[in-house]
Amino acid sequence: MLKELLRITVVAIAACLITAAPAHAVLTLLNQFTAFGVAGNPDGEVNVAMGNVDNTNPGDEIVTGTGNNCVGGSGMASRVKVFTQTGTQLAQFQVWATASNPTGEVHVAVGEISGPSPKEIIVGMGGSCGGPGSAGWIGVWTNTATLLHSFPPYSTAATINPTGEVYVAAGDVRTDIGAGIDEVVTGPGKGSFTCGGCGSGWVAVWTPAGISTQGTLLNNHPIWGVDNPGHELPVTVGDFSAGGAAEIGVGHGFGGSSWFSVWTANIANTMLTGIGAPFPFFGGGNVNGQLNISAGQYDGVAGDEAIGGHGEATAGTPAGNFVAIKNALTGAVIDSGFPYTIVENPTGEVHVAGLRP
Numbered sequence: 321m322l323k324e325l326l327r328i329t330v331v332a333i334a335a336c337l338i339t340a341a342p343a344h345a346v347l348t349l350l351n352q353f354t355a356f357g358v359a360g361n362p363d364g365e366v367n368v369a370m371g372n373v374d375n376t377n378p379g380d381e382i383v384t385g386t387g388n389n390c391v392g393g394s395g396m397a398s399r400v401k402v403f404t405q406t407g408t409q410l411a412q413f414q415v416w417a418t419a420s421n422p423t424g425e426v427h428v429a430v431g432e433i434s435g436p437s438p439k440e441i442i443v444g445m446g447g448s449c450g451g452p453g454s455a456g457w458i459g460v461w462t463n464t465a466t467l468l469h470s471f472p473p474y475s476t477a478a479t480i481n482p483t484g485e486v487y488v489a490a491g492d493v494r495t496d497i498g499a500g501i502d503e504v505v506t507g508p509g510k511g512s513f514t515c516g517g518c519g520s521g522w523v524a525v526w527t528p529a530g531i532s533t534q535g536t537l538l539n540n541h542p543i544w545g546v547d548n549p550g551h552e553l554p555v556t557v558g559d560f561s562a563g564g565a566a567e568i569g570v571g572h573g574f575g576g577s578s579w580f581s582v583w584t585a586n587i588a589n590t591m592l593t594g595i596g597a598p599f600p601f602f603g604g605g606n607v608n609g610q611l612n613i614s615a616g617q618y619d620g621v622a623g624d625e626a627i628g629g630h631g632e633a634t635a636g637t638p639a640g641n642f643v644a645i646k647n648a649l650t651g652a653v654i655d656s657g658f659p660y661t662i663v664e665n666p667t668g669e670v671h672v673a674g675l676r677p
């Protein structure tokens with residue numbers, strides 16, 4: 321039953337962010353529903369994204385991906401479901417076989433990859449839970465379960481992305497590539513602790529556009545250093561500067577200290593350029609330092625806000641279950657709240673999604 325509550329309320333956060341007014345001091349619950357059943361997602365974790373992936377349903381849909389399921393070791397769903405904002409299921413399909421993605425976790429994002437509306441669903445494989453990791457691939461799917469592109473953005477070598485987990489985001493970060501076509505942004509998952517001084521994790525920008533299966537690497541850049549020892553990079557995309565082109569937001573991963581930074585994809589070369597000043601999104605209450613990050617238009621003022629959720633804590637401890645909305649370039653707090661109780665969500669981890677009109 322606790323897992324059921326988790327599934328319901330993760331999605332509710334995404335819904336909360338749709339209509340919150342500038343004067344809100346706390347989050348307001350608008351809708352809640354169950355995304356996955358226990359049989360296919362026993363740990364109850366739900367990854368979320370928002371965007372218009374179905375033109376037959378007015379407005380944006382909520383896209384969910386199964387979480388990291390260590391119960392039973394392996395064999396979970398690797399499944400995507402698409403819902404209306406009030407919880408009516410519109411689509412569902414399996415994106416990977418268990419052999420290539422053993423824990424069944426699916427990171428999700430929404431972007432305009434194919435050209436005409438609606439947008440597509442970008443998925444990234446999960447990592448490991450002590451056993452073998454995944455194959456480290458991402459995929460681009462239509463809402464009608466057609467696979468358009470798939471490729472591995474990182475090597476699964478011990479010094480690069482050994483568990484194979486890949487975070488995904490999408491947005492028009494390169495306005496010179498494909499008119500109105502979004503790029504796919506990737507970050508590696510946790511698992512490079514063992515490589516010590518091997519360097520940072522790298523964020524990469526890809527365009528699948530016009531290419532039948534593989535992606536083309538446009539930009540990449542090392543983000544963080546010894547302050548993010550696992551080299552895990554949760555990523556998001558938003559127009560934080562209100563300048564037209566979108567920027568890339570990057571958080572600390574597990575073992576870090578909850579910092580956040582914003583980068584632009586430099587058209588002139590392959591590196592990224594930092595803008596604003598990096599800041600700690602959460603304090604010591606986010607005990608393992610992972611920042612789950614998204615972006616959305618929240619306050620009605622031009623420019624997207626950064627939306628952060630706590631990472632995983634030790635089950636049953638009073639840490640976690642906290643969400644904040646901040647100015648992505650200054651760190652100024654716009655809103656915050658506790659979307660769950662420790663009873664509903666014992667590990668305290670919160671995945672978030674925001675809406676960009």
Ligand SMILES: [Ca+2]
Pocket residue numbers: 371372373374375376377378379380381
């Ligand atoms: Ca729609």
Ligand SMILES: [Ca+2]
Pocket residue numbers: 432433434435436437438439440
């Ligand atoms: Ca499309």
Ligand SMILES: [Ca+2]
Pocket residue numbers: 491492493494495496497498499500501502503
């Ligand atoms: Ca573009």
Ligand SMILES: [Ca+2]
Pocket residue numbers: 616617618619620621622623624625
């Ligand atoms: Ca705004």
